């Protein structure tokens with residue numbers, strides 16, 4: 583197989599996906615509304631395998647390889663052909679071939695094959711290891727926008743010497759700059775990692791915020807916002823400016839208490855905050871709760887990014903479950919890829935395949951028309967992101 587040829591994303595399931603829907607899913611250019619950069623430097627095999635394990639923060643143990651996972655199988659199935667290997671190439675052969683390519687070459691190949699029209703990039707995590715939005719655009723030829731992390735903004739302000747007394751005003755002014763910038767499309771909170779969701783979500787006073795900023799600043803750099811007051815403050819301030827707010831929900835590494843990131847714990851916040859666009863990210867295994875919230879609140883939207891990659895072939899079931907309760911206008915596509923560009927590609931391939939199989943099933947049983955299915959693909963893949971982020 584020549585280098586750079588992905589093959590048909592409906593290979594093996596041609597009979598299950600109606601032809602017009604399949605054609606549409608092959609060609610639609612997606613908006614990846616939550617994604618990170620690619621690795622800037624070469625990684626060794628241990629680093630690569632650690633980067634395809636979301637939950638653990640330890641090296642992959644010697645008795646196993648992370649290729650023996652649904653994600654590993656999907657990498658061998660879908661990424662091997664792009665490197666000129668046969669589908670399902672053995673893990674060692676994949677690794678050997680991959681190692682011959684420089685990070686930029688690899689990223690160029692995989693990013694361009696993802697069929698994306700815009701990356702909306704979260705720049706808040708391990709920014710020194712991965713490409714910036716501009717670099718992502720250079721490597722892929724695809725425009726990028728960015729998302730501002732609220733906790734990172736608070737930490738940056740206090741680490742660069744903002745007096746805690748001036749912190750509320752400084753935070754507001756930085757958010758206003760973000761709101762005025764055409765590159766910044768919204769904000770994000772990682773409350774899931776810092777406090778979990780079962781906190782007091784009432785709006786704090788400036789006096790409370792100053793107290794908590796003072797306590798945090800006194801700890802010395804590097805600062806780590808873990809105060810419910812500062813987190814709630816950031817969310818309400820972003821909402822006041824009408825900035826969309828992404829919320830990490832569910833699936834992540836073991837630093838978070840997964841059981842305390844059920845989005846239903848956000849009900850007090852969703853009921854009391856200004857009705858700006860809220861984007862619940864990832865959501866697995868709480869994607870059904872997220873779908874319910876998207877039905878219950880006009881301003882709530884969700885995605886099942888990240889989990890699509892990690893569920894591999896089983897992402898078909900996940901995508902089908904995500905189509906259960908939420909109006910189709912309330913769901914978005916994302917890969918949540920971080921590091922290996924395989925993840926930027928696979929999110930797109932697996933989503934197309936899963937949507938084809940899930941919606942194709944509905945068409946085949948007469949539950950909707952092929953045109954309905956195509957319209958749903960357009961909404962989730964492109965139109966909803968255009969609306970939510972006012973693109």
Ligand SMILES: [Zn+2]
Pocket residue numbers: 616617618704918
């Ligand atoms: Zn992410």
